[in-house]
Structure formats: C-alpha cells, structure tokens
Amino acid sequence: MNIENLKIFCLVVDEGSISQVARLCFVSQPAITRKIHQLEDFYGTLLFDRSEGKLKVTETGKILYHFAKAIVNDFNHSKEVIQQLTGESNIHLTVGASxxxxxxxxxxxxxxxxxxxxxxxxxxxxxxxxxxxxELSNDVIDLALVEGLVENSAFKVEKFAEDELVLVCPPDHPWKDRKEIQIQELANERMIWREAISGTRLIVENTLREYGILEKIESYMEIGSTQAIKSAVEAGLGISILPKLTVARELEQGFLHQVEVPGIKMTRNLWLVQKNKRFSKAGISDFVEFIK
Known part of the structure; x- marks a missing residue:
C-alpha cells in the first residue's frame, strides 16, 4: 500500500464523487477507481457502497477515513518540516476567503x-x-478569512478586523443632499435585501427589530449577490444596507450615496481561522502577522 492510495481515498470521501476527484487530480476515472480497489484489496473489505447508482462510504470506510486522514496529514507535515530544516522548501500558501x-x-x-x-x-x-x-477542515486550504459565524471548536478563531454596515441610496434619491435621516424614515422606503441566510442580513434585521422598525419596512426585493444589489440601488429600485467594504468604490465615485442614521452603528467581525496543528506550515506565521 502506498500513501497516494490513502490520499485518493480521502479525497473521494471528501468530494463524494470519483469523477470530481479525477478532475481535481487530472487523471482518468478508471485510475481513481483502480487505486480504491487496491486499497480495498489491502484491507479485505469494501470501502464504498456502489449500489443504486450512488457512491456511499461503508461503515469500515468511515473508520478507515479517520486513520487515513491522520496518516496523510502527518506525512504532508513531515515533508514540510524536513524541507524547512534543509532549506529546500518552496513556500506555497493556500488562503480561503468568504x-x-x-x-x-x-x-x-x-x-x-x-x-x-x-x-x-x-x-x-x-x-x-x-x-x-x-476546505480548512479537509486541509484543502491552510487558513481561512471569513465574516460568518464559526462554531467549530477544533479551529483557532481570531478577530482581525471590523466592517461597518452602511445605508446606501441612489445618487438621485430625495436623501441625496442629506447626511443623515431618522430611523423611522426607513418605513417609507423599498428595501433591497441579501438572501435570508446571509449573515449580513441577520445583523441588519436584528438591529432594526430592536428599534421596532423592521416590520414597517417594505421588503421590496431579495437578491443573493452584493454586486447585483449595488446595481439595483444605482438603478433607483430601492435602498439597502451593505458592508462598507463592498461599496467604498461606488461611494467614492458617486454611484451611491451614504446616509447616516444617528445613534445606530451596525458592524460585523471578520475572522482569521486556523486549524490546530502540531506543526505550523512555513509562511503561515508571516501571513498571519501581516493580516493582524
């Protein structure tokens, strides 16, 4: 048995598809299937159930996965550590971001x-x-930068920045010459929202609910893309509350107009997430220090 078979096995479990793993590894599907069969022959048991046209991990496959994952991770870490010590390491970081x-x-x-x-x-x-x-959990990436909630206790989570949520309207809106409005005035406007599962929307809704204004606002449109929301606001279809990070250029160029709501400040945290490991990959500490 060689380590490559274990790597392929873990990938198939993670991706749930032999064809997807073949694409990721730039090899044919039969080549992937052959490696899985070699592993099954070695352990003398089926690792996947291929009935009903679906690929499912068997109970023995689930048990092997945890051992295989640890073996593959330790093997990769050993290569990285030795390469660092011998000075032969070509440092390559893969950063995942929301x-x-x-x-x-x-x-x-x-x-x-x-x-x-x-x-x-x-x-x-x-x-x-x-x-x-x-992807971080499966070691596809080395570290993650996200704005959503992180509940996995196996991760090391650190706040690295804050992003303010701001109220924006079209440049020809009646508010165009005003720097601020009262929160009650939102009830007269058509609000363009992110989708219901969006973390940004949850923050906005909770804040507006606290001030008793949420139920009075007309939810005019729901769009799953920040870029599309910006375009809709620019076109005069309504107003929105968006991360300032995403509208900085439009505000600077005059395509959108920001309006303050006195006494109300909505922010969201941006998180740096790492997987707890015995050995830290070369370059990660440099990147983390730079981010902070």
Whole structure:
C-alpha cells in the first residue's frame, strides 16, 4: 500500500464523487477507481457502497477515513518540516476567503504582502463561509478569512478586523443632499435585501427589530449577490444596507450615496481561522502577522 492510495481515498470521501476527484487530480476515472480497489484489496473489505447508482462510504470506510486522514496529514507535515530544516522548501500558501473578503478586501492586501514576502507564493480560494471552513477542515486550504459565524471548536478563531454596515441610496434619491435621516424614515422606503441566510442580513434585521422598525419596512426585493444589489440601488429600485467594504468604490465615485442614521452603528467581525496543528506550515506565521 502506498500513501497516494490513502490520499485518493480521502479525497473521494471528501468530494463524494470519483469523477470530481479525477478532475481535481487530472487523471482518468478508471485510475481513481483502480487505486480504491487496491486499497480495498489491502484491507479485505469494501470501502464504498456502489449500489443504486450512488457512491456511499461503508461503515469500515468511515473508520478507515479517520486513520487515513491522520496518516496523510502527518506525512504532508513531515515533508514540510524536513524541507524547512534543509532549506529546500518552496513556500506555497493556500488562503480561503468568504465572498466579500475574497472579492473586496484581499486582492490589494495580497499585493502588498507579495511585495514584503516575494518568496511566498499565495493561492486564493473564494467561496461561501461554510464551504471555506469545510476546505480548512479537509486541509484543502491552510487558513481561512471569513465574516460568518464559526462554531467549530477544533479551529483557532481570531478577530482581525471590523466592517461597518452602511445605508446606501441612489445618487438621485430625495436623501441625496442629506447626511443623515431618522430611523423611522426607513418605513417609507423599498428595501433591497441579501438572501435570508446571509449573515449580513441577520445583523441588519436584528438591529432594526430592536428599534421596532423592521416590520414597517417594505421588503421590496431579495437578491443573493452584493454586486447585483449595488446595481439595483444605482438603478433607483430601492435602498439597502451593505458592508462598507463592498461599496467604498461606488461611494467614492458617486454611484451611491451614504446616509447616516444617528445613534445606530451596525458592524460585523471578520475572522482569521486556523486549524490546530502540531506543526505550523512555513509562511503561515508571516501571513498571519501581516493580516493582524
């Protein structure tokens, strides 16, 4: 048995699809299937149930997965540590980021980091918070930057920044010459929301509910993309409350107008998440120190 078979086995369990693993590894599906069969022959048991056209992990497969994951992780860590000690390491970090952070915050930040640490190669993976944390758990990425709630006790979670949520309206809105409004005035407007599961929406709704205004606001439209919401507000379809990080350019260029609501400040925390490990990969401490 070789370590590659265990790696492939773990990937198939994580991805739930032989075809997907074949694409990720740039090999054919039969090659992946052959490695799984070799592993099953070695252990003398089926690791996957292939009945009914679906691939399901058997009970013995589930047990092996935990051992295989630990073996593969220890093997990878041993290579990294030895390469660091011998000075032969080509440092490559894979950073996972949730959508807002990855699209609006990290690009310029990574540019500055590369100027300070040109020998460290960084790959950025952008996805929603649950998927990013899943990739961290499965060692697909080295660390994560997210704005959503992190409940996994196996992770080391640190706040690295705050992002303010701001009220924006079109540049030709009746509020265009006003710096602030009273919260009761929101009841007369059409609100454009993120989808119901959005962490940003939850913060906004909880705040407006505290002031007894949430039920009075007309929920005019629900859109699952921050960029699409910005475009809808620019087009005069309504107002919205969005992370300032995402609207900074539009505010500067005059495509959107920010209005203050006295006495109300909505913020969300941005989190740096790492997996607890015995050995820290080279370059991670440099990146974490830079982020902080």
């Amino acid at each position: 959508l807002t952070i990855g699209e609006y915050f990290l690009p310029s930040l990574l540019g500055r980091f590369k100027k300070q640490k040109p020998d460290i190669r960084v790959t950025l993976s952008i996805n929603n918070t649950p998927r990013v944390l899943e």
